[in-house]
Amino acid sequence: MASAKESVAFTSILASGLLTALKLAVGLLTGSLGILSEAAHSALDCAGTVLTFIAIRIGDKPPDHDHPYGHGKVESIAALAETALLFATSAWIIGAAAERLLHGGTAVEPSWTAVGVMGLSMVIDFFRSRKLTKVARETNSPALAADALHFRSDIYSSGVVLLGLGLVYLGYPLGDPLAAIGVAVFVLRAGYRLGRETIETLIDTAPEGIDTVVRGAIQGIADVSRIERVRGGPRGSSVFVDLDIAVARTLPLERVAEIKEQVTHRIQEEMPGADVMVMTHPLALDDETILDRVLVIAASQGVPVHHVTVQHVEERVSVSFDLEVDGRQSMAQAHVTASALERGIRQELGDEIEVESHIEPLQTDAVTGTELPWAEYRRIRDEIEALADATPLLIDAHEIRIRATEVGLYLSLHCHVPPDASVEDAHDAVSALEQKIRGQIDGVRRIIVHAEPPALPLATEPA
Template structure:
């Protein structure tokens, strides 16, 4: 059976191979035609190729186990790769603008071999459509931000290739070569938008933004399932590092409970959360009720679960996070 890491590495290699052939083809045809639109697509694919190498290296490093220097693992290599890939896309857009804007003021230039250019764009769109879907599917399945980012790069390439294809067709039908730099500029704008979206998503993880509300809801649902075995919980914190999730919280329990019973409860909660969410590590800090007086000072202990008459904690506020 193929492991998750092997599946990720396999699809990352596929991206490198496809981008190598597409970049070479676009560049050769674009230079022979003198088309800014096709050359801009070659630049875009060239940076996609570099991004594919970065994704490949990030996936390989993120799969390494935790060590002395990285006690939380290497998951954020993938998030860092996503940011680098987004910056590379932004650089590609700047290169396209540098080429296209002067041609726009000059009124365009004569373009030759429109059929070859249209053919290359059609093949590029078809190949990238298939590869991008595969990358995004595997990226979501394995929760790999680097693969998802690489997939979105290629999906952007699908749209831009189709844009250049339509532009070349319009030039063939109308003879207006000014459409070539216009298409190049539109391609650049689409690339800028894609890059900012990728940067925003990856920066959230790098800055330890909480898990999505849906995932935190799953955690709270598991805790609620065992609410009759503890007083309340608080200080719930969540974050993500690449494909890995980290959860920690404080659990207030009756002070008279044996440590073995409390430990068993924590293990059960941790196991159930790990069964609901992939690649998650849960850490629970237990507090006896007398050490949580500031939190529980306004409530009283339910007699049916209390083991001592003098206990002053209550089950009210179990859902307090």
Template sequence: MEKQSAALLSVFSNTALVLFKLIAGSIMGSVSVISEAIHSGIDLLASLVAYFSIKQARKPADTDHPFGHGKFENVSGAFEAILIFLAAAMIIYEAVKKIFEGAEVEKIEAGLVVMLISAIVNLFISTKLFRVAKRTESVALEADAMHLFTDVFTSFGVFLGLVAIKLTHVYIIDPIIAIIVALMIIKASVDLTKKALCDLVDKSLPQNEIDIIENIIKRYSQVTSFHKLRTRKSGDRREIDVHIRMENSTTLIDAHNLCNQIEKDIKSVLPNSYITIHIEPENEE
């Protein structure tokens, strides 16, 4: 529920910022401010995608999805990355067109106020989202937070550019800033794509987490060896599969109790883990 509330907060803040930036950009005739409105519009769409993917990911496992719905968050992250890239392409197109056509920027004060408010609001919201994403290990929420945090820098960059235009009256600064904003957006898109695809293609958990799992298993003298340790991430859930060998004289009850204890120890350090342990006799090849 905490994740959904945070995603909904992002939806409301982005809706307000899109309206403010569009109104200010249209009044001013500023491509850099309008580019920020497009950026926030994409963020709004991304926030909506994040909200619904988080809602979907919370559903329990069913017949069609026996491992749960966690990967809806990863799909959301990849989709958001594509949206960001398309927004950047639109901004670059409009900025290049304005460089060749030329145009003045009017009512700069309105843009200064809107950009400064935008930077402050996005800093507050993104910080909150990052905290919740880290606490709940939500890929979708982290992606949304990353978008908003990028907005902090781009909004402040546009703010500084408008200050420079007001002081110098060199209006070509406006589309140049828009292109810089677009390049920053593309960088965020590439980083997000890499992160989302890692989990979609079942990349192993980070090495430090694998080390934790191995060290927990090694604590127990009843385990003579282990192999075929496989791990992956599905949304905020870790999936762990391992084969462990025990002495041939180990009873079924002892083996069962030991597996339960290993699972409990792993979950105490790596919450929300789904663990499958295969028991083998010591002399099995």
């Protein structure tokens, strides 16, 4: 896009330079203040287009350390400088025209050369305005839009000059300074519009309807509970959107990241090229259970918990859980962690709630394990299989792994349970097996038992 913008800006420099030279020559030859005013206007357009060309080259640079939001506003500053030149030129034109109206001045000699130059100017201005407008819309460039506005206003001001020349030819010499004032009016009008748009860009005025567009774009996205705030504004040739949304605080971080990506994609579909920043805020939903709320509090404090049990005792609620802390901590340190979590739960659920915690050691470092000698492994494996066979609900024990570490034996195994067994019954059976293993096998440090239904037999094809 940068090459297209630079190309059209450079072509505009050549066009406005040519028109300035032609109008200046004809204005000096005819003595027409209107044409001289148009020459000054075209010279201003040429200077403004040079500024535009420079601003585009700077504004399209990517963000860097000193300009984290990019260099896009350089184009707006260039447009503001063009506005100042427009007003200064208008003041000069009006002053010179007033002097001629009050005290007379150089006689104007209308000629077909002057008419031809002004006609040529209108044709060039028409095609340059169309081309600039097209590229400005495609690239959302305020500097090119300002140039397009200049060339468009030049068409009308050139028409006013032709009208003034016609009046002089018909014997009304005041038509020329009046035409010059008409040119100044067009220049002032263009300057006002350009200045207003530029200032709105520089002070980050939100584009009209951006709130409605953004809200409509993300409406219906799952897990977006509500939109807290929408902010947006121009940033050079692009638009930035700063959006705050609320999501359930129980959602996992991966899902929150997916929501942010989905929201950004939806907005950019409606507003191509938009720079979107999405902030998410946790929201406590009405359908949260006590379990959800306990897990959220524990996660916010960075404390792993499991075996959360919620009991309703008459009018009271009792919550108990196991929490894991670094096994190398002292009990005094662990008690501080547990007390902070219990206090957070009471603040969330009310002081009348009962909270009980069981502290367990959390292994923070990996341990080195070694395989047992075959004879010892087989002996312990056989004992585990026998204990599993004697445990109600368990069908067998398999995939048994036994490894020796510096802190004791680490055991892992799988057990088959009936497919229709409840998770609660299976957990009770596994817990019973773990107790038997600890009671019969010395030196067991950790046991991991995975309960699963037997694999279903493969269906055979009918004969």
